[in-house]
Amino acid sequence: MIFAASFYTPKVSASDSYAIFSMNSSFSELSRSKARMLYRGKTKSLQGKRVELSDWPESSSERADFYQSLLGKDVAQMNAYWASLSFSGKARPPKEIDAANIDAMVEWVSQKPERIGYAPLGALPDGANVLYVVEGGK
Secondary structure (H helix, E strand, O other), X not given: OHHHHHXXXXXXXXXXXXEEEEOOOOOOOOOHHHHHHHOOOOOOXXXXXXXXXXXXXXXXXXXXXXXXXXXXXXXXXXHHHHHHHHHHOOOOOOEXXXXXXXXXXHHHHHOOOOEEEEEEHHHOOOOOEEEEEEOOOO
């Protein structure tokens, strides 16, 4: 029971870990390289299925912490990167969810089986399929 109680942690700090997740249990765990490729627009599919990525609102600490931990980039750098890819037609940026809370992220990811999101590891709901854990504080 101690684990279950610690699983739902409402407050997140920059040193916490983030999980790239899906509500689709058929996706397999990702390597660090594959996770980085997804969030750099270098790959668009997992196991033969085209995926849709989500992003937290631009001003959220979750977005800043996630990109810094996974890619070593800040939000401005990622916005410029995605703008370049989008303009050239090579990739579309992740869909920005409307609210900076786990409920909004889970709701969006749950609507279609090919959707993937990221969230603080301790905030994931039961049933989330963790594809990769991004260690925070790097």
